[in-house]
Amino acid sequence: METLGAVLRIVAAKQTVPGALLPILHEIQEEFGYIPPESVPLIARELNLSRAEVHGVITYYHHFRQAPPGRHVVRVCCAEACQAVGGEALAEHARVRLEGSDLTLEPVYCLGLCAMGPALQIDERTLHAHVTPEKFDALIDALGADR
Amino acid sequence: MNIKVYVPGDAAALALGADAVAAAIATEASRRGIDLQLVRNGSRGMFWLEPLVEVSTPRGRIAYGPVAAPDVHGLFAAGCMGGGAHPLRLGVTEELPWLKRQQRLACRRIGVVDPRSLDDYLAHGGGEGLQRARGMAPAGIVRQVADSGLRGRGGAAFPTGIKWQTVLDTPATQKHIVCNADEGDSGTFSDRLLMEGDPFQLLEGMAIAGLAVGATRGYIYVRSEYPHAIAALNAALDGARDWLGDFRIEVRKGAGSYVCGEETALLESLEGRRGIVRAKPPLPAISGLFGQPTVINNVITFGSVPDILAQGAAAYRDLGSGRSRGTLPFQLAGNIRYGGLVEVPFGLRLRELLYGFGGGSRSGRPLRAVQVGGPLGAWLPASQFDTVLDYEAFAAIGAGLGHGGIVAFDDSVDMARQARYAMKFCAIESCGKCTPCRIGSTRGVEVIDRIRAGQTGQIGLLRSLCDTMTNGSLCAMGSMTPIPVLSALNHFPEDFV
Numbered sequence: 001m002e003t004l005g006a007v008l009r010i011v012a013a014k015q016t017v018p019g020a021l022l023p024i025l026h027e028i029q030e031e032f033g034y035i036p037p038e039s040v041p042l043i044a045r046e047l048n049l050s051r052a053e054v055h056g057v058i059t060y061y062h063h064f065r066q067a068p069p070g071r072h073v074v075r076v077c078c079a080e081a082c083q084a085v086g087g088e089a090l091a092e093h094a095r096v097r098l099e100g101s102d103l104t105l106e107p108v109y110c111l112g113l114c115a116m117g118p119a120l121q122i123d124e125r126t127l128h129a130h131v132t133p134e135k136f137d138a139l140i141d142a143l144g145a146d147r
Numbered sequence: 148m149n150i151k152v153y154v155p156g157d158a159a160a161l162a163l164g165a166d167a168v169a170a171a172i173a174t175e176a177s178r179r180g181i182d183l184q185l186v187r188n189g190s191r192g193m194f195w196l197e198p199l200v201e202v203s204t205p206r207g208r209i210a211y212g213p214v215a216a217p218d219v220h221g222l223f224a225a226g227c228m229g230g231g232a233h234p235l236r237l238g239v240t241e242e243l244p245w246l247k248r249q250q251r252l253a254c255r256r257i258g259v260v261d262p263r264s265l266d267d268y269l270a271h272g273g274g275e276g277l278q279r280a281r282g283m284a285p286a287g288i289v290r291q292v293a294d295s296g297l298r299g300r301g302g303a304a305f306p307t308g309i310k311w312q313t314v315l316d317t318p319a320t321q322k323h324i325v326c327n328a329d330e331g332d333s334g335t336f337s338d339r340l341l342m343e344g345d346p347f348q349l350l351e352g353m354a355i356a357g358l359a360v361g362a363t364r365g366y367i368y369v370r371s372e373y374p375h376a377i378a379a380l381n382a383a384l385d386g387a388r389d390w391l392g393d394f395r396i397e398v399r400k401g402a403g404s405y406v407c408g409e410e411t412a413l414l415e416s417l418e419g420r421r422g423i424v425r426a427k428p429p430l431p432a433i434s435g436l437f438g439q440p441t442v443i444n445n446v447i448t449f450g451s452v453p454d455i456l457a458q459g460a461a462a463y464r465d466l467g468s469g470r471s472r473g474t475l476p477f478q479l480a481g482n483i484r485y486g487g488l489v490e491v492p493f494g495l496r497l498r499e500l501l502y503g504f505g506g507g508s509r510s511g512r513p514l515r516a517v518q519v520g521g522p523l524g525a526w527l528p529a530s531q532f533d534t535v536l537d538y539e540a541f542a543a544i545g546a547g548l549g550h551g552g553i554v555a556f557d558d559s560v561d562m563a564r565q566a567r568y569a570m571k572f573c574a575i576e577s578c579g580k581c582t583p584c585r586i587g588s589t590r591g592v593e594v595i596d597r598i599r600a601g602q603t604g605q606i607g608l609l610r611s612l613c614d615t616m617t618n619g620s621l622c623a624m625g626s627m628t629p630i631p632v633l634s635a636l637n638h639f640p641e642d643f644v
Binding site: 018019020021022023025026047053056057060061062063064079080081082083084085108109110111112113114115116117119121124125127128129130 | 158159161162163194195197330331332333334335336339371372373374399400401402403404405416417418419420421422423437478479480481482483486487509510518522552554555556557560565568572575576
């Protein structure tokens, strides 16, 4: 109930903005860390869309989540410029290291840090460059990862 | 005495520890009772020197770099706040050869000004283009842009003046200016550097476009992977409302879709839908955002406009080579020793960028393959490094400059693997609207997997598939994915056996 109340407030504040759906979804995800499935009918009703249309948008974009993420979200760049300097090995190292942990690992296709790869981003805030597997482990240790 | 110290707040510098350096400088200054003004500027684009700390002195700004937080105490002790000697001292920033050999127009103020200060922007020559445009007729503004020879810097290189003229000539109640800041190509970061380092210039370029075509609403669509750019633009907009007058700009955040860099997909996304490409015609210039005539241009395109208005079209047109006029901010990336932003007029050779500026590979091994123009760009072997950097010269070898991103790989690269990645990326990012792209990319991954497993007889099938994708896809995603695939296959056949 509390969730739906917050969703309704977000929708009401942005409803009249042209092309409001993406701004609304962003704000909901910033609030909850994901788009709660129960908010979909509500958004659809308020924006005069079908639930399928809202669901279609949420699932189309890689950025939107339908379930809560882990304690932190670690995005490792998997694009060409980082591949040129060991990005694939780092991504594989990250996969093994974070398997079964309470952190979420996601690939990202370019952070714009292309001359200092491999690069990664934590929680859409912190950026790190020249990330070796050793540096990765130190960053994860600093997050207090629960294995 | 008030000393101005610059520590970049650009995402690249932050990724290398600039915040810790800034904090250490503030702490050390207050401990020593030094009155110091800390400016978080953009990055000069010399990434191997970041965090690059600059100190203003009567002789000009003195650069130190790369500075780590533990270096700060020593820098103060050596008198560096007055420009003193130190092993990290690089000299007067503007005199550093890597910068001095460039001709920066669109990027002239990046790293120089305080990106949060409109006053600083105006004090460094910003705003002159807008002021001049305000005294001109719309058709006169469009003519200046057309005469400059400016072509779209997002990758398609379409003449900007023609696009603007079409919007000007199309009557409507509400036209729109849309900035495509969905800089998704790997190896590119010039849009990001401009948005973070000199955001007012982008706003100015969009406002000029508004005057030119009669639009009062603008949107900047920034990819969600660029939170720092979004913050910088919003901060700049807060301080720019009066300056922009009737022209209103809103920043919109993308949501992690590469294909939204395609203009019609971007418009769909702005309208609140899945970012699926539209069939053209109608062109966005006739029927774009919300069905209205829309100028949609890349960040660097808009960023080039203020200078063209301020200095006149001829000054811009006089630079460049062939039909590629003006400058392009190239971006040196990947396995490169001195990576970063190189804005030069068209006409240099690729080799000069890779070795003259880039210094060869970061690993020290020979450069074997270079991808120019993002994930949909061609792979060039060393035998093509002497290609002249202009749109037509690249088109002549089946390649493209795209958005100016250059990603270097050394001789450890497996080109069949890179060809597979091109198909894989297309499969991940395809919007799904047309079959050649949606299905072809997945089949492409499978065919390349079979070739890599030894079934070289499948190479003919791969070529046939690429032919279908090239000629049957709706947009550049599907039609250009074969470019990296086939260039890898044609130039590096030994990796496919």
